[in-house]
Amino acid sequence: MMATVPVTVAGLKKACSQCNLLELCLPFGMVDSDIHRLDELVGARRKIKRQQPLYRTGDPFEAIYAIRIGSFKTDVLLEDGREQVTGFQMTGEILGLDGISTELHSCNAIALEDSEVCVIPYAKLEELARVIEGLQHQFHKVMSREIVRDHGVMMLLGSMRAEERLAAFLLNMSQRFTARGFSASEFHLRMTREEIGSYLGLKLETVSRAFSRFQDEGLVAVQQKYIRIIDNSRLRRLIQHQPSAR
Amino acid sequence: MMATVPVTVAGLKKACSQCNLLELCLPFGMVDSDIHRLDELVGARRKIKRQQPLYRTGDPFEAIYAIRIGSFKTDVLLEDGREQVTGFQMTGEILGLDGISTELHSCNAIALEDSEVCVIPYAKLEELARVIEGLQHQFHKVMSREIVRDHGVMMLLGSMRAEERLAAFLLNMSQRFTARGFSASEFHLRMTREEIGSYLGLKLETVSRAFSRFQDEGLVAVQQKYIRIIDNSRLRRLIQHQPSAR
DNA sequence: TCGCGCGGTTGATCCATGTCAACCAGAGAG
DNA sequence: CTCTCTGGTTGACATGGATCAACCGCGCGA
Numbered sequence: 001m002m003a004t005v006p007v008t009v010a011g012l013k014k015a016c017s018q019c020n021l022l023e024l025c026l027p028f029g030m031v032d033s034d035i036h037r038l039d040e041l042v043g044a045r046r047k048i049k050r051q052q053p054l055y056r057t058g059d060p061f062e063a064i065y066a067i068r069i070g071s072f073k074t075d076v077l078l079e080d081g082r083e084q085v086t087g088f089q090m091t092g093e094i095l096g097l098d099g100i101s102t103e104l105h106s107c108n109a110i111a112l113e114d115s116e117v118c119v120i121p122y123a124k125l126e127e128l129a130r131v132i133e134g135l136q137h138q139f140h141k142v143m144s145r146e147i148v149r150d151h152g153v154m155m156l157l158g159s160m161r162a163e164e165r166l167a168a169f170l171l172n173m174s175q176r177f178t179a180r181g182f183s184a185s186e187f188h189l190r191m192t193r194e195e196i197g198s199y200l201g202l203k204l205e206t207v208s209r210a211f212s213r214f215q216d217e218g219l220v221a222v223q224q225k226y227i228r229i230i231d232n233s234r235l236r237r238l239i240q241h242q243p244s245a246r
Numbered sequence: 247m248m249a250t251v252p253v254t255v256a257g258l259k260k261a262c263s264q265c266n267l268l269e270l271c272l273p274f275g276m277v278d279s280d281i282h283r284l285d286e287l288v289g290a291r292r293k294i295k296r297q298q299p300l301y302r303t304g305d306p307f308e309a310i311y312a313i314r315i316g317s318f319k320t321d322v323l324l325e326d327g328r329e330q331v332t333g334f335q336m337t338g339e340i341l342g343l344d345g346i347s348t349e350l351h352s353c354n355a356i357a358l359e360d361s362e363v364c365v366i367p368y369a370k371l372e373e374l375a376r377v378i379e380g381l382q383h384q385f386h387k388v389m390s391r392e393i394v395r396d397h398g399v400m401m402l403l404g405s406m407r408a409e410e411r412l413a414a415f416l417l418n419m420s421q422r423f424t425a426r427g428f429s430a431s432e433f434h435l436r437m438t439r440e441e442i443g444s445y446l447g448l449k450l451e452t453v454s455r456a457f458s459r460f461q462d463e464g465l466v467a468v469q470q471k472y473i474r475i476i477d478n479s480r481l482r483r484l485i486q487h488q489p490s491a492r
Numbered sequence: 493t494c495g496c497g498c499g500g501t502t503g504a505t506c507c508a509t510g511t512c513a514a515c516c517a518g519a520g521a522g
Numbered sequence: 523c524t525c526t527c528t529g530g531t532t533g534a535c536a537t538g539g540a541t542c543a544a545c546c547g548c549g550c551g552a
Contacts, residue, residue: 076401079486084401098397100390107397126383130376137372143389144346150396151344151353155322155330157403158447162539193500201404206539208501224500224548240325408509438529449510454531470518470530 015042015118024092024179025066026120026142030134038135041128042066044119054095054109054117061099063121067091070115071190074098074107075198085199087149088112088191090176094142112190157201160239165200166210167238170220174229186228261288261364270338270425271312272366272388276380284381287374288312290365300341300355300363307345309367313337316361317436320344320353321444331445333395334358334437336422340388358436403447406485411446412456413484416466420475432474 016027016038027035045068048054054065054072072089086107089095095117099105129136156165178184189196193204193211200207211222219235221228229235262273262284273281291314294300300311300318318335332353335341341363345351375382402411424430435442439450439457446453457468465481467474475481 074397076397078401078405082405084397084404086397086400097390098394101387101394106394126379126386130379130382133372133376136376140372140389141347143386143393144343146393147389147396148344148347148352150393150400151320151322151330151332154332154396154399154403155324157400158330158444159324159328192498198404203540204500205502205541208499209539212501439531440529450530451511451532452509455509458531 015039019068021066021068021092026094026135026138029138030132034132034134037128037132041124042118042120046117046119048072048111048115048117050111050113050115052111054111054115055099055105056108057105059099059105061096061103061105061122063119064094064096064099064125065109065117065119067093067095068116068118071112072109072115073112073191073195073199074109076107083198085191085195087153088173088195088199091180094146097143097146153199162200162202162206163210163213164239165202166196166207166214167219167235169196169200170227170229171232171235171239173227174232184229185232186226189225189227261285265314267312267314267338272340272381272384275384276378280378280380283374283378287370288364288366292363292365294318294357294361294363296357296359296361298357300357300361301345301351302354303351305345305351307342307349307351307368309365310340310342310345310371311355311363311365313339313341314362314364317358318355318361319358319437319441319445320355322353329444331437331441333399334419334441334445337426340392343389343392399445408446408448408452409456409459410485411448412442412453412460413465413481415442415446416473416475417478417481417485419473420478430475431478432472435471435473 016022016025017032017035019025022028022035027038030038046054046065048070057077067089068091070091072095073085074087074089074095075083075085077083089109095109096105098107100122125135125139129139156168160168173187173189174184177187191199193207196202197204197207202210211220214220214235215222219229219231219238221230262268262271263278263281265271268274268281273284276284292300292311294316303323313335314337316337318341319331320333320335320341321329321331323329335355341355342351344353346368371381371385375385402414406414419433419435420430423433437445439453442448443450443453448456457466460466460481461468465475465477465484467476
């Protein structure tokens with residue numbers, strides 16, 4: 001369970017300098033003395049209940065958010081109701097970067113479970129980034145990483161088959177859980193089959209069937225949202241080995 | 247033809263302040279006095295022949311690039327040879343942002359025609375962005391816009407049908423040509439059907455057939471790479487009106 | 493304890509797009 | 523001017539994933 005993350009709740013005023021998510025988050029790579037200066041930047045916290053939006057398409061942009069506790073999805077809606085999930089975010093990851101370009105948010109950010117974020121007022125961030133080189137650089141890296149991640153998703157959606165997409169998704173989740181000190185091989189997904197499907201450009205039935213096939217083949221053990229990865233390397237091979245080659 | 251773009255070739259030392267792409271490019275929104283300070287930033291020009299790479303996956307990252315003349319595609323390759331085109335870039339647009347996150351480029355940037363870019367050394371850009379607020383802000387906007395654009399592509403790839411994707415692609419091209427002072431309704435595409443297909447997650451035959459159907463229905467006139475948009479609004483409706491509504 | 497509802501699974505069938513193949517047209521080389 | 527090559531179009535057929543439908547089971551509230 002995510003609740004077992006050892007979050008330091010004491011010393012709420014010292015935001016970043018006391019936070020154990022430091023090396024996953026914005027202050028990564030900054031020197032200690034600079035990190036202390038962030039404590040003034042990261043003012044408020046905000047709790048978001050499961051299924052509630054942190055922000056919505058069209059909301060005025062004034063801050064970005066670092067996830068302290070919980071997880072989110074971001075999605076884009078078409079007028080006719082179609083939804084595209086554009087990402088799932090975990091602790092330490094940054095939300096809201098989409099808003100910088102037009103000063104309006106261009107997607108919805110919805111909590112997948114009861115969550116808490118650090119509010120980082122954007123004007124203040126730009127100000128501080130002008131004097132703290134390490135912050136400037138790390139912020140640019142975070143944005144760039146998002147762009148690179150998006151390219152990976154395009155690869156998924158544009159060039160991979162259903163099972164490859166799901167395999168890539170599971171490996172990605174595993175890797176991110178690992179980075180947060182959780183098991184690489186077993187974890188609870190916080191999103192539904194439908195949300196996974198939307199993210200991967202598939203229908204929920206297809207996602208469900210792919211899970212079942214993976215289970216039949218001994219690649220993973222699936223029990224609803226609880227996943228255990230049994231054969232990591234075979235999953236990995238699945239992604240690159242275009243089976244319908246030629 | 248793109249060659250008819252009225253590029254000011256005189257005064258090559260004054261890079262940005264003399265450039266007519268200004269309002270499409272990095273200096274947008276900056277005050278005149280600041281724009282002059284960019285002229286020192288944007289040092290070298292680089293010419294890239296058609297089909298040649300500006301940079302490749304794995305190349306060390308040290309600069310970003312603003313397109314002065316011509317156009318590019320960016321793509322990601324999978325080990326088994328599958329290619330995903332992640333974007334097409336036109337004059338004034340910025341290339342290379344993918345490299346910031348790991349200091350290594352994570353995609354290939356290939357010229358679609360003989361092109362020329364302004365080389366913007368990244369270290370120098372960060373330095374200047376710390377003193378020129380307008381530059382900092384505009385740079386962030388450029389990155390954010392790229393993220394938003396990527397979300398749009400995910401929507402395309404994950405939730406739209408072949409004809410919707412092509413319609414969205416054409417409208418997007420039209421809009422970008424317009425922003426550059428070209429006709430909104432007729433233009434030459436610089437990329438092949440295969441590249442369009444890769445971008446849209448379709449095979450070239452499917453792209454070709456969709457073009458033919460659009461032509462039959464009087465939406466566009468197609469002659470190889472030469473496109474004339476006849477019924478803009480019907481194209482637009484095509485995107486939102488999920489025909490297989492349910 | 494029971495009943496309800498949501499999320500998940502599975503089966504049968506359909507269809508949009510992929511695959512394979514033939515052919516065509518324009519551009520560049522000799 | 524013809525040959526060749528690359529990119530584009532079109533047709534016939536195959537198939538992966540969507541659609542539609544039934545059913546299952548866990549968690550929750552009464």
